[in-house]
Amino acid sequence: MTDTPRTRADDRTEAIRRTTLELAQEIGYAKLSIEGVAARAGVGKHTIYRRWPSKGALFLDAVLSPQQPDLDYPDTGDVMADLRTQIHHAVDLLGRPPFGPLFQSLIGEAQHNPAVAAELNERFAKPQEAKTVARLTKAREQGQLAPEFDLDLAMSILTGPLFFTLMVTQEPVTHEYVDRVLEALFAGMRPRP
Amino acid sequence: MTDTPRTRADDRTEAIRRTTLELAQEIGYAKLSIEGVAARAGVGKHTIYRRWPSKGALFLDAVLSPQQPDLDYPDTGDVMADLRTQIHHAVDLLGRPPFGPLFQSLIGEAQHNPAVAAELNERFAKPQEAKTVARLTKAREQGQLAPEFDLDLAMSILTGPLFFTLMVTQEPVTHEYVDRVLEALFAGMRPRP
């Protein structure tokens, strides 16, 4: 019966994260400031700097802490269908408010700040990759995937197109679009004999 | 016999762009400031603000102006080989100093600044897509591509994995890695009958 003792420090940490998210959603990451978060949270700036080294780190923690965003894989036995379902979820979460813009800013920040990039990788990309690889491994064992398919490339190939659209062309991504991408990836570009 | 009249204004614009690139390479985009560019270029701040609305816009223009980065497609008749060559070039340009870090920052900035995102699209993504689609169209006509292959997806599928690696996982991208991705894309994930 171990209850989590919820220290005062924990409460404050949580409050700061919550305020950060609120503010970021209201005014955007670019206009977010530690000064503003401290004021809104009723907290001294020192209390923030004691916990996070930079605005980027605070933001990343605020965005990734609340929930490990639910991007787990279903397993219905049909890998193509499961991938489809999962990527639809991903698109819904990452491509739409309220989470979408936060996530977009987070990746933007990672381009300027290596520490943020590293932590983003550790806390988001790698776990996600692990899940993907696990699901694909199973699929391959069941013969639903080409046996020579290179699992190291899984994330790049499956998620890369999605990110490209979200971040470079910045067009809205629909389920239908995702389906077309998935279909193309499965079929391959090479003409069938 | 059209001579380019090279007005004084043009010269200054060029000088500012050049200085911006220099400074960005020395200290990085994050520490770049309009004040700093103005000082180094021996130019009043207003002269910069008269031309570009923000640091991001200036930086984008400085990065994209010098040369339309040479990412044209060769055409040897073998589309797979040509794609390989072109993507190798892209990786060499976008993934390595001096251009790589600049480009990375540029995409990062686009996540915070819609105007930069739009111009990045207009001046970089769309022209590149047009070239890619043109090359693939030809290949499809010659039967080197599955006839049902969806060309609208071309950029996402071909370039997406590359961007994902450069920007999310931020691992170095080798020619060998690109080759494996390309091979997978061509073959498809589906097991061969």
Added chain:
Amino acid sequence: MTDTPRTRADDRTEAIRRTTLELAQEIGYAKLSIEGVAARAGVGKHTIYRRWPSKGALFLDAVLSPQQPDLDYPDTGDVMADLRTQIHHAVDLLGRPPFGPLFQSLIGEAQHNPAVAAELNERFAKPQEAKTVARLTKAREQGQLAPEFDLDLAMSILTGPLFFTLMVTQEPVTHEYVDRVLEALFAGMRPRP
């Protein structure tokens, strides 16, 4: 039959002076700018700089040109009454809008700008002093003034108190107040035997 030929240059000069006065009355001397005058007058900045070396000089000219402010002395034969009348006029002109604030700013500017001070002296103070001395000389000859009264001091003594009130204490100056000052100056501080 000399008509004044009113060249275009003269017209422009006049237009700039007029605009300067207008603007000064609207926004105050402190916020007045040559840039603003040029824009309002529909005139290039050069055209102003060609005529006046500084904002102060322009302002002085604009304030003092329109009319030699009518501060002439009446001569009814009674010097005390005439001084009274004249100083009432002076107070009405210098102590009240629209001219009062302009004049106040002008003297303020003269404290920072020697050229303005010199011209203010030449065009305002000295002529005024000449008139005063002339009137007092006549009065002394007619025995209405102590024969040993030192005319060099006339301006300081007669006008000084007025300026002090207008510029240092900046209280409103009434005719009644002026009368009391004049009476005191005439009577002297020394007790009568």
Added chain:
Amino acid sequence: MTDTPRTRADDRTEAIRRTTLELAQEIGYAKLSIEGVAARAGVGKHTIYRRWPSKGALFLDAVLSPQQPDLDYPDTGDVMADLRTQIHHAVDLLGRPPFGPLFQSLIGEAQHNPAVAAELNERFAKPQEAKTVARLTKAREQGQLAPEFDLDLAMSILTGPLFFTLMVTQEPVTHEYVDRVLEALFAGMRPRP
């Protein structure tokens, strides 16, 4: 046993005042800038703006703080002699470097800035007037002054001429000139019977 605790804030305030005076004496009030004071004092601009609302207010405080300029009245029993002495002191202080130019600029600034005018009055003109009136009251009681002499006018009449000369004609003021003015004020302009 009250010791003055000399907080850090007090020290900084004093340092800024001192620097302001220094700079003003070196380059003049017109070229003085808050930026310059901050740089010289090794202080952030905000630290100045937190204390004074404008360059004028800072300057006034810097000029008037160091010492209540010693313009007290002696009391030898002879009011005429005492006034003479005091006004000589005033002329020496206000009409000569280093204090003279500062004071002149201060009054100039008061013409543009009502807040400065008000504080100048409060901290300089009114206290000075109080002293003058006190001394004259005593003199009147002792019969050295015309019993009907209007003490409300004292400052205007005694100091006005001095200010007029210092600020409008801007001629140097000598002790001898002051003496002549004083003599005239005592005697009055009216011819003796």
Added chain:
DNA sequence: TATTAAACGAGACGGTACGTCGCGTCTTGGT
């Protein structure tokens, strides 16, 4: 009358300073 030089409007330009904002560090005072 046609030519030409000057004056002109417009406004770009290198500067300086403005007053504001937020950074990350350091003090202070209250609980």
Added chain:
DNA sequence: ACCAAGACGCGACGTACCGTCTCGTTTAATA
């Protein structure tokens, strides 16, 4: 002893004018 509150040095922001400097375009006086 910790913490909110916020002062502090600093650096950059974006703006406003300064006084100088091209630009074409009138305008008027000369050839």
